[in-house]
Amino acid sequence: MAVRMSAPAAQAQETRQRIGATIVEARSVRKTYETGAVRVDALRGIDLALEQGEMVAIMGPSGCGKTTLLNCLSGLDSLDGGEVLIEGTPLSEMSDRERTDYRARRMGFVFQFYNLMPVLTAAENVELPLLLARASGDEARRRALDALGLVGLVDRANHVPDALSGGERQRVTIARSLVNDPAIVWADEPTGDLDSENAGEIVELMRRLNVERGLTFLIVTHDIAIGRKTDRIVRMVDGEIRGEEVLGMR
């Protein structure tokens, strides 16, 4: 796999500093779907490791298993084979409740269609993970506004999602994903529903958070422009990893 490096030396230095220990590790992960008589091997023995502070893009054609991999790694979906270790702990050893609590404390999610709660305001959406972590109401509100400040949306805090643009909604989603200081943020096609200008802004925002706050990102995307903004691109075809492209300095 060719390696292309165009980042300035300072950024490379920063990257080197922030990337640390392995935070997520997939070992021979398999996942099969059965729909009636049809059996689809969505993941066929995936091995992958994400380092702390890394920003990785998973790319590949539709149906190659990108989202399935994200779901399996983040504990949203079960595995049919192999193992996923999160911060050294096998997911299989965690109960559903433990996985859920882990997601609440240590993970953030960004989805293509934002998936904000339409009945909550931007601030309330962002507060939700904090309330789940049993923060007090006041603290949750303060930290939610801080998070919205990070994504530049403090003035839209009391708007419901329907009153926000697509780009704004995705920024609220990002604010929600980082409000609980997660160890890793999973992003599934975060710019898939946005125009190029908004998409660029969102990627820049994620990159900034990755650099400034050391957040680990795993981004599933079709968009090579986004991929090029990450540290590493993992290419998938038919449920298998067919190659990697390291873009940042390791």
Add this chain to the structure above:
Amino acid sequence: MQELFGIPVDTLLLILAVALVVALGFVGVLALRNRILLKLAVRNVGRRRGRSALIVVGLMLGTTIIAAALTTGDTMNHTIRSTAVDALGATDETIAAKGAVDDIPGALGAATGTGWLDEATVGWVESTLKGSGLVDGVTGAIVDQVAVQAPAERQNEPSVVLFAADLGRMEGFSPIVGAEGETLSLGDLAPGQVYLNRKAATELRVAAGERVVVFAGGTGHEARVRDVVRFDGAGTADAALLVPLEAAQRLFGHPGEIKAILVSNRGDAFGGAALSDEVKAALDPGAAQRGLEVQTLKQDAIGDADAAGAAFIAFFTTFGTFSIAAGILLIFLIFVMLAAERRGELGIARAIGTRRGHLVELFTFEGAAYDLAAAAVGAVLGAAVAFGMVIVMAQAFGAADADEGLQIEFAVSGRSLVIAFAMGVLLTLVVVAVSAWRVSVMTISTAIRNLPEPPATRRRRRWIAPALGVALGLLLTVSGARSGTATPVMLGVSLTLVSVVPLLRLVGVPERLAFTVCGLAVVVFLMLPWSVWEAVFGPLAMDFTTWIVAGLMVVVGTAWLIVFNADLLLGVVMSVFGRIRALAPVLRMSMAYPLRARFRTGTTLAMFTLVVFTLVTGTASNGSFLNAIGVEDYGGGFQVRAGTTGAAPIADMAAALRRTPGVRAEDYPFVGSQSVLAVEATQLGTRRAPETYLVRGLDDSFLEHTTFGLGAVARGYGSARDVWTALRERPGLAVVDSFIVPRRDNWNFGVPPDFKLTGFIYDEGSFDPIPIEVLDKQTGRHLRLTVVGVLKDTAPLEMVGISASQATLRRAFPGRVRPTIHYFGLAPGVDAEDAAAQLESAFLASGLEAQSIQDVVDDAVAASRTFNRLIQGFMGLGLVVGVAALGVISARAVVERRQHIGVMRAIGFRSRMVQSVFLLESSFIALTAIVVGTGLGLLLAWNIVRDQRQQPSWENLTLVVPWLNLVVIFVVVYAVALVATLAPAVRASRVRPAEALRYQ
């Protein structure tokens, strides 16, 4: 049943059948023209069977309630008819002395001096009807009350009907069937032998061969029971004794005489009654010449049965109106939600060229499929519900009238089921069509993407409809105020306020402010004390429609008020319970959805609140009235009451007490006596025809000691005491019961007596004395009376009639009004139950039946309580609607929010927390409805009690809230609501986040 909702049943059936055929035919033609839409609709029905079943449950409730009401009517009709057949058998008419067979319920006691007929008169009847082909049996008979004693068993039965008929003329009448099923004859009885029917044998605890003593005309005669038989037509459905005519004539000392001629028409037990008019027409001229009267007993009984059945239907449909209204809301909600679920595919259908009308058709086809299934199930279920109600009613009537033993028998007619089915189908179809039209209005571009519908563009002339609403509201208000009718006033004021909302919105008033102000105004206006309404609009007449309108409109106002201000309510909840950190995220999510989904929250809340409100109002106000009934109201100052047979009256009970061995006369310091007589009465100065009614002769002692209260007194009299004293001192004065007087408000479902007074309003409490005239048909003697008082509503049925002094009646109708009813005042320390038993035993020869007033009150209250519970249960059917609505909403929410659930799970909501979100959402609606509905219901009940306390009958009325009863009902309902939500909630909690997030 002949009439339903005032329309002949057959006509109603025809109208509904035609409407059903036309409606379904129309839908069918549309379906044939657009088969692809039909195919889509049918496939949608089968796509999600669980939800289709839920929809069918939701749609069937209205039909169930209608069917239950109709079946209850059928049952009462059947019961009364059966009782009539038990009592009359094949007898369709009787010919007797004028006025002899007029039977007024609650008479307690009997008229005296009823004329006897020469046995030869039977021949005249036979010859008159001979060759007419109308009848198949004519016989002379004696049917009268006797007392029977079974000495060996030490059992007394003071009230047994003796039936005696001509041995040779029993053909055409019901057979006498022996214990082994063999047909017996009165001719089989040897001298001194009698037959007893099963009830008499049971009560006396005797069997064939045992000895009894029959007391007729005050004298005891020994007899032996030949057999225990079954015989319809003994003149009673209760205890009866059968003897040959000759034996009865000897017992009563009237050889060669009879009391009545019984006629059996051609045809079966009911069919024969159709010939009654012809038989009566043939006999009337000759009967009049002989001073006799032809009574069409069977026909009258069938008429009474129909009227009672119709009254029950009116009663239950009125109380079921709220549940039916809630059911209609549920149907609307179901279809709107169904459309919301399919919004995307409907948008695509519109995009590729489906017209709006096609969408309406599509939904109507699907709705019709659910509708037909739901109405069929609902009709059958309604009959099942009615069966349960009948069991409760049987208890109620049993408790009230254990001696009479009205045996309620479940019955359901095909006509009722068809009517309920047709009404259910048509009602649902209309609601489905309206909701289909509503959901077909969509913006295609947003529907395709499943985005919310953008706000409607401002149409020109949007003010017209609300302005018309305001105008109509004002018109109703003015017309109601002018006619002094409460319902149009309430409806008018409410309609005006409701119509003001869109006008306020048009001039830019914020949505929340407009709905809040108008909703609050509706609630406040309708909940104002009645005195305020009457101060503004003058006296207003109320009936059940007032309650229905007020209930519906109050709930609309309340739903607006809550839905548009729920954030404040929930803010309070959140600030209290949100401090519990483990609860905070669950609370936030569970409150957010109901807050945003105003339509479905408001509709469900309205359904639930409506039913709770009416249930609480009904329970609290009925309970209050029931609680206000006391011994004093029922006893009128006496502690025991008793009645004797007309054949053996006790003229001077006080003297009889003194001379009867075994009776301690000092236990009875005062006794009041009454006579009763069926008369024809008319109010003088009116042109109304005389109607059969009852006069009571109250002796001086009764008038001196009675404390029966009066609800209205004639001007010139200060109090009830003044009136009773005046009756004693001045001949020609009378007091009447409150059933026959006009009143402003009408809360009655029962069939009113034909005789009525006019010219004043009972509610006003005073009136000018009213002259009336009564006629004893047997003697042809008239008596003019002046009505100077009207009894309170709390007086017992046994005081129904025109009460004058005994002296007045004795002078007017000599020999006809000997006292047969006695009221006993007891010395301190004397037990009323013991006294009643002692009196029955002492005066068995006179057939005296006694009961302590406390016993009477207990029976009446127990019966009323049971009946109240039945009404509660029936009204509680509406709660099923609310529960079903919550189930439907929750099921829909799981589908609708699948992705949100995925996100919740992704960001850290445990599966139990997701489940709790759904349960709390339902709890929010159910608990709000329970609390608000209870509050409003109690407020209205308090208003009712407060208003009634101004009425003379209910000065001591206080609001009594059966809290335990209500708490039990609501805990059960809340639990059931949670159970209804539990399945969707569990389904939601099991949503796998990865799958949920996969689809947009």
